[in-house]
Amino acid sequence: MDPLKEQRYYPPQLLGKWFGISSLIFVGTIFWIFGDDYRREWKSYQMEFRRLEIEKTRVNLSHLEVDDKQKELLEANLAAAKDSLAGRQVRIIELENLLEKADGQYYGANLRHQGNTADLEVVRYRLERALATNRGIDRAQLAYQRMVDKDYRFQAVAEERLVIVEDYQQNLKELRTDVKDSERQLAALLRDVAILERKLTIIDPEEMTFANKVANVFRDLPVVDFLAPSLTINQIIVKDIRDNINFTTVPKVDRCTTCHLAIDKAGYEDAPQPFTTHPNLDRYLTTASPHPINEFGCTGCHAGRGRGTSFISAGHMPATLDQAHEWEEEYDWEPLEHWDEKMYPAAYSQAGCLKCHHSEPILKGAERLTLGLTIIEKASCFGCHQLDRYKGWDRRGPNLAMVAGKLEQDFIFKWVREPRSFRHNTWMPSFFKQSNTSDSASVHRADTEIHGIVHYLYAKSSELQLPFKLAARGEVARGEALFESVGCLGCHVMEPEPVIVEATLERMMQRHGPNLIGLGSKVSADWLFNWLKEPTNYNPISRMPNLRLTDQEAADITAYLLESRIPEFEAMSVPTLDEAELDSITLGWMAKDNTLQRVRSMMAEMSLDDKLEYVGRRSILHYGCFSCHNLPGFEDAKPIGTPLTFEGSKPVHSLDFGSVHEIGHTNYNWFEAKLADPRIFDRHTIKAHDAKLRMPNFHFSEEEIAATVTALLGFAKADVGHAKLASQSAEGELIQRGLTVIKDYNCQGCHIIDGTGGQISEIIGDVALSPPNLNTEGARVQPLWLFNFFKSPSTIRPNLKVRMPTYDFSDQTWNDIIKTFQYLNGINTAFEMEHQVSTASSSYGVGKFLASEDVGDCGKCHLMAGRQPTGNRADWAMDLALTKHRLRPDWVVDWLRDPEAIMPGTKMPQPYIPTREDVDFEGAEEYYPPPVIEMAGDSQALLESLRDYVYTIGQ
């Protein structure tokens, strides 16, 4: 034997053992794969929610109260009905037997009829063929006719049988009626209980039938769970909002409701996350709300990765670094690396609104976003940063083309260096001595630059003409009274000391214009007087309106405003100009585009003034002063900031965090830090002065930062279908355009428009003495009258001290505003027939009676075509003669019906309108004219009569 034959590398048993072990491991791994695939985060959430739902249903069931007495009564009824039914049992059985037989006969007859109908179709086809081919028409015709006849016969038989069947059925039904009714009543009483109980039998294993119990377990087992699992991924496909996947877009698919199972169900407000109900179901998710979940999904607003079905893959984002650490501990959270559109933290959810509501100046329900937009408008971010939303908007800061005629050089120097040293809450931001320019060299450089800026402004300033001569002597007390009553406080405040003001749209509107402190340290009496008389004289694009002050009034207000001074500011000294520093700055700027040698020779020919002007011009260019102010020589200068139109979509890696590591690595954390300290990302960097960050500091509060960041996040690229866009109609767009002007000029500082504004009444105190609530303005006034009023405001309410100012708008703008009012109230007629009333008509007579001294007594408060009211002067109201050309007849009726509903707080009482009972007594004719008695009770007709009478006043 060959010894090699017996040779083995390894004994076969050993190999077998290894094979066995490795196969077992392999099988184990296969199970592991299934297990790993089966075990999903969302499944545990769904199971947990099921428990919660069972618990909740049980609690709800136990809270349901059923009227026991009622229940007993109904049960007794049912029992009685069943008893009486027993007496009719013989008849019922008999009928049932008959019905069964008749039913069989009907079934047979119907079957024959249907069979014949099928044959008829065949014969019909043959006839059609014969007609088409012109062959054998007669024979086919005959066969067809025979079949039709036959079909009628069969149909008749079937119908006969059916009638018999229905007859028996009806009889049976009648015999059982009382039982059925009793059962129905009982079921109605117990309906709510039955619904909950039924729900429990579906979801609660303890209430299930045995078969359901088995199915309940079986359907969610691995592998078979593709059939009809109870644990499933829920998804909403949102067609109009699309995700960009670079070369194409795909509809959003939101699977958020896989875990957020009760997001659209009321009753889970206190449940733990992810089962909590959405905090605002009136506005979102429910079918009755404007944003139903099936049309808008979740990530359309909240952003994030809708397809994700785990906490991490959905793109949840923590608000702060601390929260991030908490999440890391709790959920092993990590940022979703490969998804740019991560979820907004809850604080910034409103950013999503801008996707569809992109033209609204005020978004109701999105207060933080609205505040953010308002801040961006107020701080004029779009001056330096391109923002398509604000394309074409004017510069927001004062005109500096004639600044030499307004301010002293020292004032400008101190103001530019630190505006807050003069006015503690100014919107002019601080450019100098910031976190990256606080070293002594930078401060020294800044002083020299400011000298240059002041020099430039003065050198380029054109001469200011002051057309109004301040002749009258102003009186401070009168001025103060005027300042507080004439309407200045609609836009301005007088706050000598810093006060903590809540960051809201209303407070912003109240501070629309500057805080008017310290004017005595700032401007001359002549200038201020002229400014008050006609603001556009100094600044042609000023948003300050003309209040049509008389010379005396303007002089009084001037005197009052100049009273206020800031001694600390006046005491501050202006450092002398350091010429060496000026030279070095000049050299630095000039060397940017010239060789040092040439710069030196050029500088040798420059006078001190030349250098100052040069440094001033370069500094203005560098800091972007022209972004907010009209400055001679910078009319066409380009914005200096980074464009913000799509800032919310900018990937995080495009934001330079520098060496700032204490904040989260997210765009919103970056924005927060940037707004709190615009120079923060220069920390630990070594840069030339002109390369340093130069965004000025607006000294925003925390809430203001949060609001601004919300808006910034909202400035994002979005692929939203036309159907989802808000204000997409021509009317909607016009409304938003009008509302934008209204907001920009702060009409809402004085008036309530579209439900917002009217803060001035807080100061005036009495709503009746405040500028009118314009809630129904579009329905209220005639467009032509409104246009004329805007062009030349006239007194309407004699008691109001506050004045409607004159705005220098174009006809187009006024038309926009008028249409906005109209469209807001669903009115779209530009031209309307005058409401003509004949004094001969009966309605005139009825109206006159209702308005008469003994009844309505309109003349007690209202002027009547100039006739003075008989009542207390403080209650005097507008001249009713205005009505004819001012008000719209339909609205007047609505107004008369319930003035308080239209203008809360009005002094106008509801006029007396006689009812049927009022006139239903003996001798009523003595008190009421016959047409009134006839019409009594018909309030619409009576109100129309009163209205008609009012339209004749002053005719």
Next chain:
Amino acid sequence: MLELIKNTIDFLSQPSISLTMILVAFPFVFPPTEKFDVWHRKLKLHKIWTKQGGMIGLVFITLYFFLGFTDEHFSLILKKPDNVPIIFIIYSVLFFLWLSMYQAYENDQRLAAGEPVAEYYPAKEKVLVWPDLVFIEFIALILMTVFLLIWSIALPAPLEQAANPTLSPNPAKAPWYFLGLQEMLVYFDPWIAGVLFPSLMILGLMAIPYFDRNKEGSGYYSFAQRRKSIFIFLYGWLVLWIFPIVVGTFFRGPNWNFFGPFEEWSVAKVVALSNVNLSDYIWVKMLRIGLPSNPLIRESVGIVFILAYFGLIPIVLARGKLRALPEKLGPIRYGLIVFLALAMMLLPIKMYLRWTLNLKYIIAIPEAFFNI
């Protein structure tokens, strides 16, 4: 202390230093001649290829990675699912290198003592296939499948969002097996690093059986019998292929800058880019006249240099040190072998020129897209 070790490793990992260390150590670890072998044994480097040596190496590498996993910066790189194969590569390459060298040294000892090699098997035409080989292969297959399955469960492949052509990741890295080529791009033009060199590699590997007709050491492991061949092969495999992959994976961060393994990958890291061409050196720095406008004149020195490198060196060697070779191999084989060997040397030469002289290109004719 730990900080000091990390800083030292960071410093030593720089390609210029690590490559130098490897190149210096290489002939001592894999002695190509008897002279180096004497030093090899004097320095006790042959102990590396014993079991103790292998264990010590294993412990050191494991300690290195352990240190890496505890470091906040290095762990980010190591834990990246894409990089896990590179850790496997390091272990497996070194293990198989050790295993083959271990067996080769054992055989060398046997041969020296006149014993048969370990692979010697008397029945020359017989291999035990069933069940031995097939069964073992089958078991290995099952265990490998298990390993791959567990890997895929434990470290799921990341599903990334749709690629955005306007946003390239920084650093943009090739798949790990191409990182060596990508590393070469730092020193050579794309068509050389990406086309010429890879082609030469493939052709060179294909040509090995024709170049190497030495029957010694066939069918069993032996180092002593094929010192030079093994040395050249390992130089190409370890220094030119594995080393750049490791550098590309672990040490190249944002902007393709070099980062030590324990260094933070800061996007802001700045490396001076002051490389100049050979022609600049010649015409501007040495002769102090401007660059000639004719590119051929301008680059004449570089062209001469390259021609001399590939043309003169083989002739000089054939007359000098390698006098025996042309005769033994024939002129064509000799020429090809020397050409390929010179091409293999060009990479480190260019690297050193870059590091020492900031040399950008030896020949730079951008007009014709031709740069070396």
